[in-house]
Amino acid sequence: MYRYDQFDRTLLAERVAEFRGQVARRLSGELTEEEFKPLRLMNGVYLQLHAYMLRISIPYGTLSSQQLRTLAQVARSYDRGYGHFTTRQNIQFNWIKLEQLPDAMALLASAGMHGMQTSGNCTRNVTTDQWAAVAPDEIEDPRVWAEILRQHMTLHPEFSFLPRKFKIALTAASHDRAAVRVHDIGLRLHRNGAGEVGFEVMVGGGLGRTPFIAKTIKPFLPKRDLLSYVEAIVRVYNQFGRRDNIYKARIKILVHELGAEAFAKEVDAEWQTIKDGALALDPAVVADVAAHFSYPRYAELDDNPPELARTRAADRRFAAWLGNSVANHKVPGYAIVTLSLKPEGGPPGDATAEQMETIADLTDRYSFGEIRVGHEQNLALPSVAQRDLPELWRALDNIGVATPNVGLVSDIIACPGLDYCSLANTRSIPVAQEITRRFRDLDLARDLGRLHINISGCINACGHHHVGHIGILGVEKNDQEFFQITIGGQADEHAALGSLIGPAVPYEEVADVVEDLIAAYLELRERPDEIFLDTVKRVGVEPFKERVYATR
């Protein structure tokens, strides 16, 4: 956990006071809705189809149990008893009343949380690997750098009115769990030939209407230069990014239009003038930020304790969960536990206040009081002693967050869609719910293996459909909901965009098409462990297309 100190708390209090004044000016009519809009957006407040929505940032996906309890309290006191975890390590409350917003924000601030910069044309929540500091394949904790960036970008006087929103993600592991290549800036900590650790800097990734995979403009950036280099990138973007067309305003379009090389040149010219100034990171400053993180005091334990083996042998359901939702930890005797927020028939990513409170209690008992939020809209308890897994599993199963479908067909990423969102063309939650019902057989799901289905209810791609192994995009045709299906996308270190399989299909047929795709895969795969994505890569789109459209 990062410990907020007097500086962070003072700033939050000042922010809440400012927002209280802005809401008062709006309610009195001193501010028009037009003028209020950018102010509320910079505090994470959207006006949706039915009500205001409040989006709260969970920096680098780390929450304390106390913070999760506070989120539960917000859900109870100001919303309808639940919250929705998003694909960018945020949580949304969908039924907030304008006049109660300042109080909800004050409550959040008491636990060191806020909605600052979760919306608007500014730098958004800096995200990273939800397994930071516990994953065996990581070279160091990326959250230290995410926190340095978070502070630097919070209320940045130059970059609060950018051409468009701006998203930064980091990873420090060999397997990218943070989808850094589909961000405006992606940063990958790695070791160079000389053994030093620094950043690979990628820019111009993004989904939406015009998807791009980010391009590397700096293969190795020394750590001391992180802030100056990012500052140079954003300064170039702020001045030269397009502002004439909202659909061409993201940095990916600037990088594409200038070319990555010319863009990198502009950045470098700017960087040379500032790199040795106040932004050069003093190792003492970095050490101080790192010292604000607390780490568990792990016990000396052995892997595979007897309690675990006994329950695994005795209980088939436990064994299935253990095989699916529990991952290796860097410390012997511990494990990383993913909590599936994708129950059969449920809206992906939703958690009730009761669930949040129970999870908070469970992490206090079993995982050093910390919770992680991942971009797949699931939670994780990062450090559970393996001997406690049977007990923890029973408790998680009781509250419905132990469905052993993590990374499988029913672990669907979906945006809120037309059930909430004013931009959506189609529903997406009911599409996800129907697919989870079709694939309720967990043995079948396990046999299918890793399979990511991502659903967006409009071209803005909040459900990351471009990078789903199966991507589903809602479009409107003559006032009807239709869906385009892509296959072969992926979000990790081999990031790729999916290919369209053919004409859009109506709402009622989406789950049938997914069943057809999977039937085709089962026939086409060479071995049981060749996953859907690999079959698509090997045989191409055509056989899948034929199967789906043969009867349509």
Add this chain to the structure above:
Amino acid sequence: MRLVKGCRVVEDRFVRVLDEAPIPDSVPVLIPAARFLADAAEILAREAPVGVLWPNSRRVAELAPYLDRLALVALVFPTFRDGRAYSQARLLREHYGFRGELRATGDVLRDQFVFMLRAGFDAFEVKKDADADAFAEAARRYSVFYQPTGDGRMPALRARLEQAQPGPVAALAESAR
């Protein structure tokens, strides 16, 4: 619209000259960028102070050769969502070392004052009278700053260290007491 400087509403001593109008003698003038660049030497030869109204779509590097002879650079916020002039302001102050008046014009509202002050602006053509009156209060809204800019305020990253281990700055404050 009111002009705010030093947290107070003040009289604007600069006369705004349009593209075609004659430039009056012996009064401070504010001149559009294109006209200034076309005739810079002659305009700067006048006795009275000169200011340039610089659009947010032009690189400030073009203005660099003249900065030491300009009394005022006015930057433009066509809408308050268009933040290009923040970068221009920082470049003028921090890269080119401009020390004259740096004025924010256009859609200038209360909620931008802190950002503008931090970016280096020291004069503000404030759109609404109520916002101009609230300037001092709005400027004091925040006491914590996370990033270093040319305004010299200590960023929190550094302030934490100073607090833990009083360095030169804190020691100086201590000895002054």
